[in-house]
Amino acid sequence: MTSPALHHLSVADLSRRLRTRELSALELTQHLLARIGRHAELGAFLATDEAVSLTQAAAADARLARGEAHALTGIPLAHKDVFVTRDFPTTAGSKMLAGYRSPFDASVVTRLAEAGMVCLGKLNCDEFAMGSATETSAFATAHNPWDPTRIPGGSSGGSAIAVAAGLAPCATGTDTGGSIRQPSSFCNLTGIKPTYGRASRHGMIAYGSSLDQAGPMARSAEDCALLLTAMCGPDPDRDSTSLDVPAEDFTRMLAGSIEGLRIGVPKEFFGDGLSADVRAAVEAALAELQKLGARLIPITLPRTELSIPVFYIIAPAEASSNLARFDGVRYGHRAAEYSDLLDMFKQSRAEGFGDEVKRRIMTGTYVLSHGYYDAYYLQAQKIRRMIADDFQHAFTQCDVIAGPVAPAVARRIGETANDPLADYLADIFTLPASLSGLPALSAPAGFGEGGMPVGLQLIGNYLQENRLLNVAHRLQQATDFHLRVPGEFQ
Numbered sequence: 474m475t476s477p478a479l480h481h482l483s484v485a486d487l488s489r490r491l492r493t494r495e496l497s498a499l500e501l502t503q504h505l506l507a508r509i510g511r512h513a514e515l516g517a518f519l520a521t522d523e524a525v526s527l528t529q530a531a532a533a534d535a536r537l538a539r540g541e542a543h544a545l546t547g548i549p550l551a552h553k554d555v556f557v558t559r560d561f562p563t564t565a566g567s568k569m570l571a572g573y574r575s576p577f578d579a580s581v582v583t584r585l586a587e588a589g590m591v592c593l594g595k596l597n598c599d600e601f602a603m604g605s606a607t608e609t610s611a612f613a614t615a616h617n618p619w620d621p622t623r624i625p626g627g628s629s630g631g632s633a634i635a636v637a638a639g640l641a642p643c644a645t646g647t648d649t650g651g652s653i654r655q656p657s658s659f660c661n662l663t664g665i666k667p668t669y670g671r672a673s674r675h676g677m678i679a680y681g682s683s684l685d686q687a688g689p690m691a692r693s694a695e696d697c698a699l700l701l702t703a704m705c706g707p708d709p710d711r712d713s714t715s716l717d718v719p720a721e722d723f724t725r726m727l728a729g730s731i732e733g734l735r736i737g738v739p740k741e742f743f744g745d746g747l748s749a750d751v752r753a754a755v756e757a758a759l760a761e762l763q764k765l766g767a768r769l770i771p772i773t774l775p776r777t778e779l780s781i782p783v784f785y786i787i788a789p790a791e792a793s794s795n796l797a798r799f800d801g802v803r804y805g806h807r808a809a810e811y812s813d814l815l816d817m818f819k820q821s822r823a824e825g826f827g828d829e830v831k832r833r834i835m836t837g838t839y840v841l842s843h844g845y846y847d848a849y850y851l852q853a854q855k856i857r858r859m860i861a862d863d864f865q866h867a868f869t870q871c872d873v874i875a876g877p878v879a880p881a882v883a884r885r886i887g888e889t890a891n892d893p894l895a896d897y898l899a900d901i902f903t904l905p906a907s908l909s910g911l912p913a914l915s916a917p918a919g920f921g922e923g924g925m926p927v928g929l930q931l932i933g934n935y936l937q938e939n940r941l942l943n944v945a946h947r948l949q950q951a952t953d954f955h956l957r958v959p960g961e962f963q
């Protein structure tokens with residue numbers, strides 16, 4: 474294999490080159506900004522600012538020259554547009570926030586900036602992270618670099634496009650019900666959602682607060698480990714749900730042997746709904762892990778199917794409350810014409826929010842209303858606990874759980890336009906880990922129909938990110954799927 478172009482080098486590779494001064498952060502940033510400009514048609518970015526990025530790159534070069542560099546100093550990245558940033562506008566993919574500029578940075582943004590990373594801009598996503606295709610973005614149609622007629626996945630679709638097309642070596646994403654794992658799977662990337670509470674939610678525009686987690690999307694498990702190490706850690710003053718566990722070095726266990734590791738394979742993840750091409754790729758990846766010494770253990774996660782109704786009650790319920798703040802008074806869109814205060818709220822929200830967001834607010838308000846609260850919301854909370862208990866039972870039999878990320882490869886743009894439920898159903902394999910707050914990762918497992926990428930999902934017990942990254946890294950040492958890049962974007 475010929476060595477990859479500058480824009481397809483891994484974070485780990487770039488880090489070495491930056492520290493030996495073989496490459497400067499400024500050169501690298503200029504190269505990527507030029508590519509971002511040339512590939513605007515992909516719909517990856519919602520905002521860039523050359524002057525800001527180049528200033529950050531020059532500061533990183535100065536730090537590298539002083540020999541005070543962190544492993545990530547000078548590495549460019551871009552943020553999903555649900556992280557608020559001072560230096561770039563933040564929209565969450567919604568007209569409601571068009572032109573909004575935050576007076577502060579999200580904690581995750583601050584941490585990565587403190588490591589010396591260079592921000593290339595803000596990335597397209599589904600409106601308020603609600604969606605599985607980046608089709609609910611109010612601003613730009615997002616195209617999968619592996620086949621531009623198809624979706625990149627969502628809601629962190631812009632993040633996936635940017636890395637897959639070589640516009641950025643890595644990106645942040647957020648995952649409420651699969652939004653890091655599913656686009657990673659659809660675009661041949663590695664992406665990890667850590668244990669709920671590992672990464673601060675401060676400054677991450679809230680969707681479902683009991684589910685939302687930030688995480689990295691990159692080319693390899695090694696790159697994700699480097700990024701996750703910098704992203705995570707307690708933030709007690711700003712996020713009360715941030716876990717009180719010390720920051721950890723997630724690169725520590727990457728190379729460890731997986732001899733004797735027990736990999737649980739849930740039968741519910743391999744039922745009739747799984748397409749044959751995805752099944753074949755996932756099974757081949759599992760066979761590869763067996764060759765590396767892992768043991769496959771059949772397990773059951775009996776309430777897998779229930780995770781769909783449970784998620785689509787709880788997430789909208791929380792969203793309806795979180796989105797109440799967009800009232801046209803404090804920030805965001807305000808209607809130009811209205812008769813009184815109530816009418817101002819109504820008109821501003823009617824104009825600012827898109828259809829999917831309105832659908833979620835209506836569902837959420839309904840399930841929380843008097844008389845329905847017990848019938849829907851409370852029941853959903855009970856089943857949520859049972860889903861989490863099923864995982865704890867499974868983890869008495871195995872060390873990690875493996876299966877597909879999504880039932881099929883990325884579909885065509887517009888295919889489910891008249892059927893929002895179709896996309897909800899396709900979240901079936903990512904929702905259980907989200908509802909349980911467990912860490913979960915997607916790693917390239919091969920290719921399926923139309924030459925489209927397929928991801929392998931690995932789910933671990935609480936705080937076991939190290940183990941997931943270890944398994945994915947070993948797989949990536951034995952296979953080269955993660956090194957393939959889409960033809961047009963070499």
Ligand code: GLN
Nearest residue numbers: 602603604649650651652
């Ligand atoms: N697809 C799910 C939804 O639309 C999850 C999205 C996410 O993880 N942000 O709500």
